[in-house]
Structures are given as structure tokens and as C-alpha cells.
Amino acid sequence: MQISKRAKDTQESPIRKLAGVAGAAKARGIHIYHLNIGQPDIDTPDVFYKEINDFSGNVLCYGPSDGMPELKEAMIQYFSNYNIGLKKEDIVITTGGSEAISFAFSVIADPGDEIIIPEPFYTNYNGYASVANLKIVPVETLPENGFHLPDLTEIEKKITPRTKGILINSPNNPTGTVFTEEEIKGLGELAKKHDLFLLADEVYKEFTYDGGKHFSILELEGLEDRVIVMDSISKRYSACGARIGAVISKNKDVVAAILKFAQARLCPPTLEQIGATAAYKLPLDYFEPILAEYQERRDLLHKILTSNKDIVLQKPKGAFYIMAKLPVDNSDKFAKWMLGEFDVGGETVMVAPGAGFYSSPGKGKQEVRIAYVLETVKLEKAARILLQAIEKYNPTRVGGQ
Numbered sequence: 001m002q003i004s005k006r007a008k009d010t011q012e013s014p015i016r017k018l019a020g021v022a023g024a025a026k027a028r029g030i031h032i033y034h035l036n037i038g039q040p041d042i043d044t045p046d047v048f049y050k051e052i053n054d055f056s057g058n059v060l061c062y063g064p065s066d067g068m069p070e071l072k073e074a075m076i077q078y079f080s081n082y083n084i085g086l087k088k089e090d091i092v093i094t095t096g097g098s099e100a101i102s103f104a105f106s107v108i109a110d111p112g113d114e115i116i117i118p119e120p121f122y123t124n125y126n127g128y129a130s131v132a133n134l135k136i137v138p139v140e141t142l143p144e145n146g147f148h149l150p151d152l153t154e155i156e157k158k159i160t161p162r163t164k165g166i167l168i169n170s171p172n173n174p175t176g177t178v179f180t181e182e183e184i185k186g187l188g189e190l191a192k193k194h195d196l197f198l199l200a201d202e203v204y205k206e207f208t209y210d211g212g213k214h215f216s217i218l219e220l221e222g223l224e225d226r227v228i229v230m231d232s233i234s235k236r237y238s239a240c241g242a243r244i245g246a247v248i249s250k251n252k253d254v255v256a257a258i259l260k261f262a263q264a265r266l267c268p269p270t271l272e273q274i275g276a277t278a279a280y281k282l283p284l285d286y287f288e289p290i291l292a293e294y295q296e297r298r299d300l301l302h303k304i305l306t307s308n309k310d311i312v313l314q315k316p317k318g319a320f321y322i323m324a325k326l327p328v329d330n331s332d333k334f335a336k337w338m339l340g341e342f343d344v345g346g347e348t349v350m351v352a353p354g355a356g357f358y359s360s361p362g363k364g365k366q367e368v369r370i371a372y373v374l375e376t377v378k379l380e381k382a383a384r385i386l387l388q389a390i391e392k393y394n395p396t397r398v399g400g401q
């Protein structure tokens with residue numbers, strides 16, 4: 001018996017694939033600083049738990065497939081703070097942003113169709129694309145250019161009769177880049193010209209630094225029918241385990257089709273929607289200390305890493321990741337080596353190897369994604385251990401060994 005080609009072709013997550021080696025290191029008593037996963041360490045808001053604790057039903061029932069109306073109302077209010085006007089019928093609550101991506105991929109394209117995505121990109125797009133039999137057509141972005149978009153003509157060259165959409169993720173995982181309003185408007189024009197969907201993964205919407213602002217594709221005028229946003233509370237409210245996300249679109253056919261997918265999986269988690277509703281009612285100043293904390297971490301990490309002149313990186317403007325090119329031959333091997341053969345006083349660091357954030361073969365081999373999701377004292381220790389690891393690794397490995 002054979003499993004499907006789709007199953008064989010689906011990539012392992014580079015973020016999680018080193019879990020076995022990490023487990024073995026922990027079993028040897030090594031302490032690992034996890035810079036590999038975008039799991040914020042900021043406390044989930046108290047109101048989230050309080051509302052769940054106050055739940056008084058005798059039965060934990062299924063809810064509506066498109067999500068609880070109270071949550072949608074709280075989201076509508078929240079988005080109005082950003083001058084984005086939504087209606088309940090524009091929103092389908094999903095089981096995490098992950099399900100939102102998967103639904104969006106399935107709704108825009110048939111097997112073999114294409115979606116254009118600036119590369120490097122959130123690694124799990126590869127997995128969702130495999131499951132939907134959708135071909136990712138990457139557009140190169142470069143560290144030297146802050147991973148901003150190339151000229152629109154470069155993107156236009158990638159459009160074929162099979163292209164169904166363009167997907168951006170801003171603020172970006174893994175690069176931390178925040179695309180400008182002009183960049184996003186340019187993509188909107190391209191989508192209009194070639195009759196494409198414009199999709200945006202906006203799960204890091206609030207996480208912008210240095211006074212910068214995120215521009216949502218929901219703010220684009222005259223493109224309402226083409227725009228699909230994938231959203232989540234995982235990062236917004238430090239609630240990754242809640243598994244609450246949303247697809248947002250003003251295109252009625254898109255929403256109706258997504259609702260059919262949603263009905264097939266019955267409903268998103270009920271208690272967590274109750275918690276999320278309370279979180280969405282928090283005032284916007286809830287984010288202020290959190291953003292200040294992340295900005296401090298970013299500055300610290302950037303400062304430490306730039307002390308090694310052979311590391312190539314830009315100071316990112318958003319999210320909580322730095323994509324850095326290291327002076328190592330292969331970041332996959334290097335990440336494994338740090339877990340399996342290296343430690344400083346019983347401590348080591350786990351990072352996500354870069355290749356999995358690309359769909360172009362051979363790219364990202366020297367890059368790693370570093371998530372600054374540790375408080376500054378731990379982050380500083382972790383970053384210094386990483387620098388020592390680079391020093392120790394290099395004499396033995398660089399030069400093709």
C-alpha cells in the first residue's frame with residue numbers, strides 16, 4: 001500500500017523538525033533557549049481566562065460554524081479602531097490562523113493553480129499549498145533590501161494563466177518586514193489588472209516598531225471583492241493554544257464557500273471564542289507595554305548579532321523575528337549541531353533553519369530565523385551563546401566539510 005504523493009511531498013516544519021534532537025539534548029540535562037518558535041512568552045490577558053472560568057453551561061455544545069456572533073461583534077469593534085469597517089457576514093471564525101490560510105488557499109484555487117508569494121515566507125504556507133495542490137510561485141526579496149518587494153514588473157513577470165492570487169504577510173514572519181502602503185497599493189493595482197485575489201496574512205498586525213504602522217489590504221479602496229485577510233489571536237493576545245483565527249472578506253462568494261468548508265469541520269473551539277471575545281474588548285493601550293518590550297528585545301538582539309560582522313541582517317520593523325545570514329556552511333546542520341554537540345555550561349540555543357522558509361531549492365541555506373520571544377536577560381544569554389556557537393562551529397565546518 002502507498003500513501004498519497006501529496007502526503008509524501010508535504011514538507012516537515014523546519015520550526016518543529018528538530019524537536020527530536022532537542023528532546024535528546026534535554027534528556028542529557030541541557031537547557032535550551034528556544035528562539036526557534038514564535039511562541040510569545042507574554043502573559044495571555046487575565047480577562048481571557050476569567051471569561052472562560054465564568055462559563056456556566058452544563059454542556060459544552062457545538063457553536064455556529066462561522067463562529068460566535070459575540071466574538072464577531074467584538075472583532076468589528078476592534079477593527080473600527082483602525083478605521084476598518086466590517087460586518088458579521090464578512091467574518092468566518094476559524095480554528096487558528098492556520099485553518100484560515102488553509103481555507104483561503106482552497107477557496108481561490110484548483111489543483112495545479114498558482115499563488116505568488118514573496119520569499120522567504122512563513123514556512124507553513126508550503127504545507128498548506130501541498131495539501132491544496134497549489135503551486136507557490138516565489139518572488140525573491142533580499143536581506144540587503146530589508147526584504148522589501150522588488151519592482152512590480154518583476155512580480156508581474158511571475159503571473160501566468162494559472163495564477164489565482166498574490167499573498168503577502170505583513171508584518172512578516174520570518175523577516176520582520178512591514179510592507180509600505182505604496183507597496184501594498186501597487187500589489188492591489190496588479191491584482192486588479194490581472195483579475196487576481198489579493199490575500200494577506202495579518203496575524204502580526206499590531207507588532208510594528210519605531211512608530212511605524214501596518215497598512216491592511218482591507219484599507220484598499222475599490223478592491224473589496226478581491227481581498228482576503230487571514231487573522232488570528234495567537235500573537236495578538238499571546239494565545240497560541242486557543243486556536244482562534246478568522247478569514248475576513250467582503251466577497252460574498254468567497255465567504256459562502258469558506259462557510260461550506262467550515263461546516264464540514266463543524267465549529268471552532270467554543271470556550272476559547274468566549275475568552276477571545278473578552279480579549280478583543282481590551283482597550284488598544286493594552287498593546288503599548290507589549291510593543292515596548294518587543295522593541296527592546298529586537299534592539300538588544302540586533303545589537304548583539306551585529307557585533308559579528310560576518311552576520312548579515314537588517315533591523316526588522318515588525319513581528320518578532322530576525323532572519324539572519326550566518327557565516328556557516330549549512331544552517332540545518334548548524335542548528336542540529338548546536339543541539340547535539342554544543343553547549344556553554346549546559347546551555348544551548350535552538351533556531352529555525354532558513355531553507356524551510358523558501359520554496360526555491362537551495363535558498364536560505366545559510367540563514368536562520370530567530371524569534372525574540374524571551375525576556376531580555378534570557379535573550380541576551382541566548383544571543384551570546386549563539387555567537388559562541390558560530391565561532392566554535394566555523395573552524396571545523398566552513399570549507400565544504
Ligand SMILES: Cc1ncc(COP(=O)(O)O)c(C=O)c1O
Nearest residue numbers: 038096097098122173232234245
Ligand atoms: C505568519 C503566520 N501566519 C499564521 C500563523 C499561524 O497562526 P495560528 O497560531 O493562529 O494558527 C503563524 C504562526 O506562527 C504565522 O507566523
